[in-house]
Amino acid sequence: MKNLKIFLRLFILVFVVVTTKSIQAQQISNVEINEKIDSILPLLTLEEKVAMCHAQSKFSTPGIGRLGIPEIWMSDGPHGVRGEINWDDWGYADWTNDYITAFPALTCLASTFNPNLAKAYGISVGEEARYRKKDILLGPGVNIYRTPLNGRNFEYMGEDPFLASKMVVPYIKGVQQNGVAACVKHYALNNQELWRNHINVEVSDRALYEIYLPAFKAAVEEGQVWSIMGAYNQFRGQHTTHNEILMNRILKEDWAFDGVVISDWGSTHHTKEAALYGLDMEMGTGTDGLTSSTENAYDYYYLANPFLKMLKEGEIDEAVLDDKVRRILRLMYRTNMSLNRPLGRINNKEHIDVARKIASEGIVLLKNKKSFFPINPNKEITIAVIGENATKKLTIGGGSSELKAKNEISPLKGLQERFKNATIIHAMGYASGPSVYGQVIPSKLDALKLQKEAVEVASKADIVLFFGGLNKNHHQDCEGGDRESFGLPFGQDELIQELLKVNKNVGVVLVSGNAVEMPWVENVKAVMQTWYLGSEAGNAIADVISGDVNPSGKLPFSFPKKLNDNAAHSFGEVSYPGDSINQYYKEGILVGYRWHDTKNIKPLFAFGEGLSYTNFEISKIESNKKVYATHEHITISAAVSNTGNFDGAEVVQVYVGKPTSKVERAVKELKGFQKVMVKKGETKKVEISLNVKDLAFYDETISDWNLEKGEYIIYVGNASNNISKEINISIQNEY
Known part of the structure; x- marks a missing residue:
């Protein structure tokens, strides 16, 4: 017994030492990466640095051969690795070894309400991208489902920013553990395909921060995503791919994003704006850049020769270029210059099972x-x-x-x-x-x-x-x-x-x-x-x-009975699709079920709705009734009983509303959920923790988040229109 105790103490000591050294090594490694970047930058010519900022083919950027800096190769996603595309055009290369596993669309992933599956999805698709020797997977997409007419909704994660945030983070982590960068898209407000290349979106700050940005923010701050793709549309008169507010102030300053901003293919429109307002890597501006006209050649992209000319003439400071190159090199050390990169797998049984x-x-x-x-x-x-x-x-x-x-x-x-x-x-x-x-x-x-x-x-x-x-x-x-x-x-x-x-x-x-x-x-x-x-x-x-x-x-989104029951369409063409030049998001924060609930417009099928072959009962729902603003969490507990004849899974959904507020609020908003498997005849206890700060609204009068004190209502159920119990709670100032 004495020897066993000694052994356990030694084991714990060794474990602590090894773990500490491992963490220190990782920290040193991050420091070393920055030191290596510092040592590489002086070795690069101005021309070489500029070359790293734009494409050399449809899906790659050039390396610097003399220094051993590799090319960066990327592929479309997010549901699988796209077939190989020709060097200079959109034709398929007709390879015979680029067949892959096709994963379900992201609307399906969102409808699982299961973050664990999002992680498995990311790992699997990341392994396939790695096997195909891709450094960046162009996905996932987290644009908000605003209208059922948007042709690209199937690539996104629904109408609710909280759900999209919770599903995108594990997906990103799964992809990137393979040494492949996820590239979250399309940042931001790309919520329709009609006139997408130029439509100017006018939306309130509150709707921007509460509805359209949270999933991107979660991708950056929680998922630590390594790249982000700009969108095609404009926001407040400036294209989103090089937008001073979105890219510089919000993404790179407020969120401290340290990765690479990549243009969508053809979404770059101006050299100086691209240089100064956040774009790091320009893709797809030309379609056959080596063989056609001068204006289509890769060296004549906005961030190519025109950028080089402005740098040489002093119109743009070289520090602007160096920041872009630093980000690109950092991405490389995370991907194709990483020493710990796995090899990847493709079309294996595990991926098929996932x-x-x-x-x-x-x-x-x-x-x-x-x-x-x-x-x-x-x-x-x-x-x-x-x-x-x-x-x-x-x-x-x-x-x-x-x-x-x-x-x-x-x-x-x-x-x-x-x-x-x-x-x-x-x-x-x-x-x-x-x-x-x-x-x-x-x-x-x-x-x-x-x-x-x-x-x-x-x-x-x-x-x-x-x-x-x-x-x-x-x-x-x-x-x-x-x-x-x-x-x-x-x-x-x-x-x-x-x-x-x-x-x-x-x-x-x-x-x-x-x-x-x-x-x-x-x-x-x-x-x-x-x-x-x-x-x-x-x-x-x-x-x-x-x-x-x-x-x-x-x-993951509401089914309206008729099109005009949808918030965006209820305001007419000024809201969707716009007049081909501008459009105004008149519904503000009332997107999807927020609109249906608040305006009392019954949907055909509601957000969060879904039947089972068995019957569930959610009971014994409790929460702490008094919460202090200085507290971190609200805890909701419930019992989920399977009273039917099939084993099954239920999703307990927690919504929060504030009946009296100084600003317009939705009746309720999703703030927590948990999927639980319950065998027939059994009962399982569920605990869901809500972060108090998630109850804040974006206050345009102070340009910041504001947590109102006072009474709130917690709604617990299994769909936005099927609430089992309401609980009144109070948020107070301090202990």
Whole structure:
């Protein structure tokens, strides 16, 4: 016993010494990096330093060969590593070794409400980027879901800044532990694709700080992200990629960002502004820079020869250039000049498992009349699978986030593999036409004939599963253009009504990254929102439909009943899409559920909403009733009981409101959540900690955050529209 005690003491001593030395070594390493940068800068010529600040190809910047400084290579994300692009144009290089695992879109990740999955996602996609020898992964995206017409919403994390903040931080950490820089985008206010290259956004300081910046701030201060991508649009008359307020004052001064600001491809517009207002690395200004005209050549980018000329003439101080080069070298020491960089992996079983797990956990069950789902996979029934989205490849298209997946399991294939005893018959039902970026090409197929075939198939089935929604063609969920209508395209609404005439047992499985209008919702038995799910789409959908996985996804944005119920659209064209020159965010802070709650406009489906195959009860909800402003946290405890027949997961959501305030407030705002797995018949205790400072509002009269004292209401439930209990608390000045 005595010897054991001595051994334990020695073990603890050794552990403390080793840990301390390890921490010191890391600290020394950071100091050494700065010392190395200091030693490198004097060795670089002015021309070499300028060269590091702009592209040499579509996705790389030059190294300095004589000093052994490598090139920087980057790739589009954030749902996987894009196929290899040609050196000078947007054509694919047609490599045979750039097939990857396609992960679910970030709307799906957000709907899991599971930060642990965000970490697993980041690790996996970071490993694939590292294997492909990429130094920067261009993602994730955290722009706020403001309108359901935004073509790029599927790449983002929903309408709530708190949810986006909590999900983006572990994603970033997961990517960067592989020695690959995450690049959070698009900073900032890039909330529509229509006129994105020039539209000027006018928004209040309060809405900017409370709604549109928090996820970026969390990425910098908590995630310690190594790079950020500027956006295309303007903010208060200045392009956001080189914006004095956003880049210099907020990002680099207030948040102390020490990484690299990268332009979006073609988002740079002015040499002096780019130099002085925060841009470090210019990409994509020219499209075929080595072979075409002078103005398209890489050396004639804004941060190339024109920048060099201003430096030589003394119009711009060399210290401005040195700051950019320091940041670029710092990024290199974190990535391609790191001595501890792992090797990466690609298309391995673990990545496939992560993709499938996120996909199945992100699926949201919105309606389930008379327990339409799950469908017994062992039952001998006839299932009609209707819809192009049951077979269409959806990892391709959508713009820069398109992927070259090694494999993509379609919903039809996934169902066929799982429902071996069922007779599955498929009819296309509707057709979208070819997927060509930047163009809308109608299908040459006969729409009426497709509809008739689908109706005939449905009439012979016990169950109809309609796979509809959107796809990643132009003017749908796609970069470079917004949706032109809120309803389903290609005659799907009419087709659903026709199917219901011959079979009342219809369940709708929506594939989209956006909310859609549902004129048929009262008549169908079930609605399931499945997002773009990547390589394992079909298997994940079959997992949930069969009951192998109990759905636990929650909506990361509101589904309005009609378009004008959305806050941005309620104010008319001045708010969205603007007049092609300016637009005004008239709704201020009342985005998404904040608008629906505060204006008492009932949504079709609410933020945070999502059904399960089991039943949960949230009870014994308690909180400290009196909190001091000098305190750090508010603690909420609750018991989650599974009273149904399936094991399942529930998301306890905590919202906070202030009924009396000197400024307009939303009725309630998400301030905490926790996902908990509870077996049938069991009860688990949940504790959620809220940071008191998160209850502050941005006070425009003092240009700072202001924590009001007084009465607050804490709302605890499992959706923004399903609150189990309200608790009144008081925030007071001091002990």
